[in-house]
Amino acid sequence: MVRRHELSGAEWEVLSRLLPRSGTRRPRQDDRVVLNGIVWKLRTGSAWRDVPERYGSWQSLYTRFRRWALDGTFTRMLRAIQAEKDAAGDIDWLVSVDSTIARAHQHAAGGRKGGEHEGDKAYDHALGRSRGGLTTKLHLACDGRGRPLGLVVTAGNVNDCTRFEQVMADIRVPRIGPGRPRTRPDHVLGDKGYSSRAIRAHLRRRGISHTIPERADQAAGRRRRGHRGGRPPGFDQQMYKHRNTVERCFNRLKQYRGIATRYDKTRESYQAAVTLASILLWI
Known part of the structure; x- marks a missing residue:
């Protein structure tokens, strides 16, 4: 019997x-039991110590989760699933x-500030302080069906447009067989x-069409500069209606x-948690 959150x-x-x-x-603890415990913890937001005993030792769950987070296991799993979906023609490349x-x-x-080895740069734990306290921001690109394609985690006080190119660079769907x-x-x-000259120029260099509204200022x-201000960027109102797909993905x-x-x-750890949730959305 499958229990809730399993x-x-x-x-x-x-x-x-x-x-x-x-x-x-x-021999090690059954992978399905371990993953069920990790998913239960992620679904409920509980502390590792509060994971039910039916999933085994919480130390074992945390150790396995942390190992898979650091060695890129979750990222490789996500890429493999995306590759299968792409081969089946199941990715809508209208990206929000x-x-x-x-x-x-x-x-x-309170995370450790030093590196794993002496002399390493201090870890950036993607925490930013604002009026509301400590926050983290998740920058995301999703396909036309609301499934994550690229993600970047930063401090909450980081501007969206400064991480646009990083998010786009994180979109890498492997091919099954030959090909990049x-x-x-x-x-x-x-x-x-995301309305900036730098972003529009970046997309034009890569030959990617885009729909991004121009800010009022x-x-x-542009109007104040007259003919020197250039033409307004193209904007497709009907196409823009599909942008709420990324909001549904966040939900x-x-x-x-x-x-x-x-x-x-x-x-x-936080990025691995988002990646695991993304894997389940793709499945």
Whole structure:
């Protein structure tokens, strides 16, 4: 019997063939039980120590989650699923870009400031302080069906447009068979926060059409300069109506309480949690 917040049979069938195999002969706790415990924790936003005993030792769950977060296991699993969807023609390359804020719980503060080795740069735990306290921002690009393609985690006080190129660079859907990963959408939708000359020039260089509304102050400045201000950027009102797809994607991700509120101390753990939730959205 599948309990609440546990993986369904269809989800486990996909995940089981993507998980890394143990490199030792030493038996380890069942991967499905471990993943169920991790997903339960992510869904409820509980502390690791409060994960039910039916999922085994909380230390084992945390150790496995942390190992998979640091070695890129979750990212590789997401890429593999995206590759399968792309091969089946199941990705809508009308890409929407936006960001959302996650309030950081007080337990998210206090992560170690040093690197793993002496001399490393201090870790950036993607926590920013504003009037509302500590926050983290998730910059996301999703396909036309509201599934994450690229994501970047930063402090909550980071401007959206400064991370646009990073988000676009994170879109890398591998091919099944020969060929380079697909990195270029058919069209990009963004709100006024992405209205800048640098972003429009970046998209033109890559040959990507886009629909981004012009900010009022930019339009006023252009009109003030007369013919030297140039022509207004093209804008398709009907196409722009599809931009709310990324908002629906955020809503689905934030059904996971561990994402809606950040409890993780490190950037790697929080990004791994978002990646795991993204994997389940794709499945």
